[in-house]
Amino acid sequence: MNIEELREFCLSIKGASESFPFDEYTLVFKVMNKMFLYFSLSPKNNEFFANMKCDPEKSEELREQYDGIDFGYHSDKKYWISVYLNKDVPDPLIKDLINHSVSEVIKKLPIKKQNEYNEI
Template sequence: MNIEDVREYCLSVKGAEECFPFDETTIVFKVMGKMFAYMGLERRDDGFMLNLKCDPEKAIELREKYECVIPGYHSNKKYWNSIFIEQNMPDDELKYWINHSVEEVIKKLPKKQQAEYAEMKSDSL
């Protein structure tokens, strides 16, 4: 996936919004007011990097499986991974990890907000 595809996919998540709370070159994607992904809009030497929240055990597995995945850049390395999106991860798998990040955020919300999100998702089906 390229940076535009990642942005489109993140925004396709039910209830997703984008903002720039850190600076004008770091785009943040939120759901229910909580961050599930962020990425720099300036290309690094090693490509564009997407940061996603991840279950701690799965985060380690993902880092071991793909060279393009490293512990979260500028974030809690236990719960966040950084993925170089232009490297060797298949698009379907990257989409899976974006969805996983959303799930990780939702499950940490209070039960009432979890129910609101579930209702919002079911209304769109």
């Protein structure tokens, strides 16, 4: 998956928006005004990766299974992972992880906000 495909998939998520709240290089995707994924348009060591929320137990399993999944770079390492786009993580899994990240964000919202999201 390349970064344009990643961007397109993120924008296809129900209620997703994109912005540059930190700087002109870090693209952030949100639902209900909460981040679910971000990535730099400037690759680290010539590698593009995306940071996304992940359940801590699932995160541990994924890091053991894939070289392309690591603790979240510049984020809370308990709840965020970095997924390298050009390593051994298959595109369908990247999409599943993005959807999982959205679910992790939504389930932390107050019930009223969860219901509001579900009605979109």
